[in-house]
Amino acid sequence: MTSIRNILAVSLTATLGLAGGAFAQSFPDKPITMIVPFAAGTSTDTVSRLIAEGMSEELGQTVVVENRAGAGGSVGTQDVVSADSDGYTIAMGTVGTLAINKSIFPELPYDPESDVTPIAFVGYTPTLLVVGADTEFETLDDLVEAAKADEGVTFASTGNGTSTHLAGELLKTLSDTNMIHVPFGSGAVGLAAVMSGEVDFMFNHPVSAKQNVDAGKLRALGVSGAAGSEVAPEVPPINESFEGFDLIAWWLMHGPADMPADVAEALNNAVTTAIASDAVTDYFAKSGISKGDMAFGELNAFISSEVKKWGDIANAANAQAD
Amino acid sequence: MELLSNIALGFETAFTAEALFYCFLGCCIGTFVGALPGIGPMVTISVALPLTFGLDPTVALIMLAGIFYGAQYGGSISSILLNLPGTASTAVTALDGYPLAQSGRAGFALFINAVASFCGSSISILVVMAFAPAIAEIALRFNSTEYFAVMVLGLVAACTIGGGSPLKSLIMVVFGLILGIVGMDINSGAMRYTFGFLELTDGISLISVAMGMFGVAEIVRKMASPSTDGSRSMVRDLSLGSMLPSRKDLSRLWLPTLRGTAVGSMIGALPGAGPTVAAFMAYATEKKIARDPARFGRGAPEGVAAPEAANNAAVQAAFIPTLSLGIPGDVVMAILLGAMIMHGVVPGPQFISNEPAMFWGLLVSFWLGNLILLFLNLPLIGLLVKIITVPGRILHPVVIFFICLGSYSVANNVFDVFVTLIFGMLGYLLMRRGFHPAPVLLGFILGPMMEENLRRSLVIARGDPSVFLERPASAVMLGLAVLLILLPLRKPVIRMLNRKPG
Numbered sequence: 001m002t003s004i005r006n007i008l009a010v011s012l013t014a015t016l017g018l019a020g021g022a023f024a025q026s027f028p029d030k031p032i033t034m035i036v037p038f039a040a041g042t043s044t045d046t047v048s049r050l051i052a053e054g055m056s057e058e059l060g061q062t063v064v065v066e067n068r069a070g071a072g073g074s075v076g077t078q079d080v081v082s083a084d085s086d087g088y089t090i091a092m093g094t095v096g097t098l099a100i101n102k103s104i105f106p107e108l109p110y111d112p113e114s115d116v117t118p119i120a121f122v123g124y125t126p127t128l129l130v131v132g133a134d135t136e137f138e139t140l141d142d143l144v145e146a147a148k149a150d151e152g153v154t155f156a157s158t159g160n161g162t163s164t165h166l167a168g169e170l171l172k173t174l175s176d177t178n179m180i181h182v183p184f185g186s187g188a189v190g191l192a193a194v195m196s197g198e199v200d201f202m203f204n205h206p207v208s209a210k211q212n213v214d215a216g217k218l219r220a221l222g223v224s225g226a227a228g229s230e231v232a233p234e235v236p237p238i239n240e241s242f243e244g245f246d247l248i249a250w251w252l253m254h255g256p257a258d259m260p261a262d263v264a265e266a267l268n269n270a271v272t273t274a275i276a277s278d279a280v281t282d283y284f285a286k287s288g289i290s291k292g293d294m295a296f297g298e299l300n301a302f303i304s305s306e307v308k309k310w311g312d313i314a315n316a317a318n319a320q321a322d
Numbered sequence: 323m324e325l326l327s328n329i330a331l332g333f334e335t336a337f338t339a340e341a342l343f344y345c346f347l348g349c350c351i352g353t354f355v356g357a358l359p360g361i362g363p364m365v366t367i368s369v370a371l372p373l374t375f376g377l378d379p380t381v382a383l384i385m386l387a388g389i390f391y392g393a394q395y396g397g398s399i400s401s402i403l404l405n406l407p408g409t410a411s412t413a414v415t416a417l418d419g420y421p422l423a424q425s426g427r428a429g430f431a432l433f434i435n436a437v438a439s440f441c442g443s444s445i446s447i448l449v450v451m452a453f454a455p456a457i458a459e460i461a462l463r464f465n466s467t468e469y470f471a472v473m474v475l476g477l478v479a480a481c482t483i484g485g486g487s488p489l490k491s492l493i494m495v496v497f498g499l500i501l502g503i504v505g506m507d508i509n510s511g512a513m514r515y516t517f518g519f520l521e522l523t524d525g526i527s528l529i530s531v532a533m534g535m536f537g538v539a540e541i542v543r544k545m546a547s548p549s550t551d552g553s554r555s556m557v558r559d560l561s562l563g564s565m566l567p568s569r570k571d572l573s574r575l576w577l578p579t580l581r582g583t584a585v586g587s588m589i590g591a592l593p594g595a596g597p598t599v600a601a602f603m604a605y606a607t608e609k610k611i612a613r614d615p616a617r618f619g620r621g622a623p624e625g626v627a628a629p630e631a632a633n634n635a636a637v638q639a640a641f642i643p644t645l646s647l648g649i650p651g652d653v654v655m656a657i658l659l660g661a662m663i664m665h666g667v668v669p670g671p672q673f674i675s676n677e678p679a680m681f682w683g684l685l686v687s688f689w690l691g692n693l694i695l696l697f698l699n700l701p702l703i704g705l706l707v708k709i710i711t712v713p714g715r716i717l718h719p720v721v722i723f724f725i726c727l728g729s730y731s732v733a734n735n736v737f738d739v740f741v742t743l744i745f746g747m748l749g750y751l752l753m754r755r756g757f758h759p760a761p762v763l764l765g766f767i768l769g770p771m772m773e774e775n776l777r778r779s780l781v782i783a784r785g786d787p788s789v790f791l792e793r794p795a796s797a798v799m800l801g802l803a804v805l806l807i808l809l810p811l812r813k814p815v816i817r818m819l820n821r822k823p824g
Binding site: 046066071 | 364367368371372375462463464465466506507508509510511518520521523524593643647648649650653656657658659660661663664666668670671672673733734735774778781782784
């Protein structure tokens with residue numbers, strides 16, 4: 001996300017915005033359903049609802065959020081992929097549904113590279129590598145040093161084959177140490193285990209980790225994104241110690257394949273407006289989420305590159321749900 | 323003194339007309355959806371969440387939380403009157419509440435339910451007010467080892483919960499444990515018994531099992547044998563006198579209520595246990611220490627008071643890890659946490675000091691809400707009891723409709739509706755053979771938690787099983803579980819030993 005690309009993206013989306021605005025008068029003549037493939041109350045749900053609010057205002061038609069959770073988001077995503085591509089059924093895709101799942105679920109009924117029409121890049125966030133405040137790990141080096149022993153160190157995740165699991169696996173591969181995966185069904189319970197020192201470390205979204213870091217219950221040793229984190233600028237990117245460590249969680253709005261280009265652009269315009277709204281700006285700032293800054297035309301390539309990146313990590317870690 | 327000034331601050335926040343109105347509204351909606359089988363607080367809160375965007379965050383949360391604890395009151399109403407748990411956490415209440423109602427004491431059972439629920443909640447709220455941060459710290463020390471031990475103890479203590487033949491109960495517990503295996507194995511990521519259905523990746527839906535085996539099965543049973551419908555006898559006497567417990571009842575019920583509250587407050591404060599587990603544990607405790615355990619399952623008032631006090635206490639205590647650590651204990655709490663974040667408030671260790679008006683306002687509003695619920699429920703008892711007299715040809719289709727709606731709404735998936743109906747048929751067949759569905763639910767809920775924590779403990783201990791005995795709390799609980807298994811064997815063994823010399 002270089003600054004030149006930022007400027008390009010902003011100006012591009014602005015032009016698209018104008019074009020879409022003219023079209024938007026005819027396209028949505030009935031409510032739009034936005035499928036959120038995760039449960040209510042999750043961060044993806046929160047992001048989706050805020051975006052849906054902004055889109056409704058811009059489009060003059062209600063964007064109805066429908067949670068359809070299951071199988072790491074695959075159930076809801078499959079529903080959208082097999083829906084009519086008229087733009088009235090769209091989904092909030094994530095790094096999980098559009099990238100990781102492809103290498104984790106061998107029987108995934110859809111292919112994120114060919115079965116979706118990307119609409120807009122909504123936002124992204126790096127995760128924080130946190131340890132309990134009572135542990136002896138003051139820096140990432142301490143942790144890696146401890147992981148060299150036979151006993152190794154343990155890391156919590158939100159489940160097998162999730163981004164938090166694969167981030168840990170990547171660190172293990174790059175540092176060539178002994179890091180033992182401890183999957184938790186819920187990220188919150190995993191974070192509690194890190195706080196109590198039961199598990200050594202975890203990659204966690206800044207929003208739930210930051211306050212506990214500030215309160216001295218957790219220590220943040222690294223940021224998963226090479227660009228660092230906006231809410232925790234003092235924490236060094238892991239990339240500085242282990243080159244090639246650049247992982248972000250992201251949200252990308254999409255529809256089924258073969259959506260008419262003008263419809264996709266009209267929706268892209270609405271999402272862009274929604275992202276600029278005060279409510280979204282406010283929420284993103286608080287949660288450490290950066291606004292999506294990618295041109296409409298780059299989205300397909302982005303999905304492909306992410307599929308490959310996470311696929312490589314998953315293969316190296318031999319993580320697969322079969 | 324600081325506590326008093328904090329409570330005063332809470333009253334200031336919670337006693338505004340707006341806050342009171344939304345508290346009342348939340349409690350009413352909660353009672354209503356709680357009483358409808360299948361539609362629980364989770365679905366309602368996710369639907370109501372976007373509607374609260376325009377409100378002040380504190381007021382919005384007061385209302386959403388009202389739906390949550392209001393649903394516990396409502397859920398037991400349908401458990402007692404119709405043997406259809408409105409929410410999974412009130413399934414235990416049906417064990418004795420329904421027999422009470424069938425013996426013509428529906429009003430009495432509802433009265434106990436309301437009062438025990440109120441006691442459980444109020445005491446638990448006081449505990450939250452006084453000790454929230456301290457309890458959160460203690461709960462954190464609870465590692466997977468201890469979780470595993472609690473689950474084992476709970477399972478052993480409650481496995482004969484259904485009444486009737488212990489062997490049949492045990493078979494049903496094991497059946498529940500097997501059902502709990504379905505889905506993606508969290509450790510290896512392997513699919514277990516999903517038969518290629520993506521919908522089963524996260525396991526069978528709890529609502530489907532509970533509503534199928536209790537709700538659908540019960541309706542089918544009633545339709546199959548309309549003559550056994552005891553509705554005529556149930557509405558004989560609706561005077562206030564018939565509802566009020568006698569002095570003897572009161573002296574017999576206050577201790578179970580307090581014990582239920584204690585169990586509920588403890589279990590509720592643990593992130594990852596929840597009100598359903600609390601209710602099962604409280605019921606099992608009462609049955610274990612009762613002089614005459616045979617009364618349970620046939621309309622023992624303690625069997626209503628203890629689990630109701632426990633699940634309501636647990637619901638309030640569940641706010642401890644959510645508000646003071648930002649760690650939600652269950653799905654409903656996760657949604658409430660999400661609601662707070664959407665309103666720009668991030669719960670965590672600094673929440674209490676950063677937002678004192680909101681924290682104390684919320685707690686005081688919980689208490690007011692429970693008071694509202696008590697006074698909402700008591701006068702309604704007379705009206706509610708009449709539900710039983712609604713002819714089956716009207717009531718049954720309506721209930722089935724709501725069960726289907728509820729199963730669908732969990733994940734907005736038709737698949738779950740069919741799963742519910744399959745479990746309904748299965749539940750009916752089992753019921754006819756004298757197998758009670760409650761132990762299935764116990765195994766189904768505890769099994770996966772037990773497995774998860776067992777394997778997690780072993781991974782963290784690098785495969786060394788002695789960790790369960792090295793940690794004192796876990797050793798004590800596992801020891802208790804072993805005792806519970808051995809105690810019933812005591813008499814036969816002594817008899818055998820005595821016989822030998824002779």
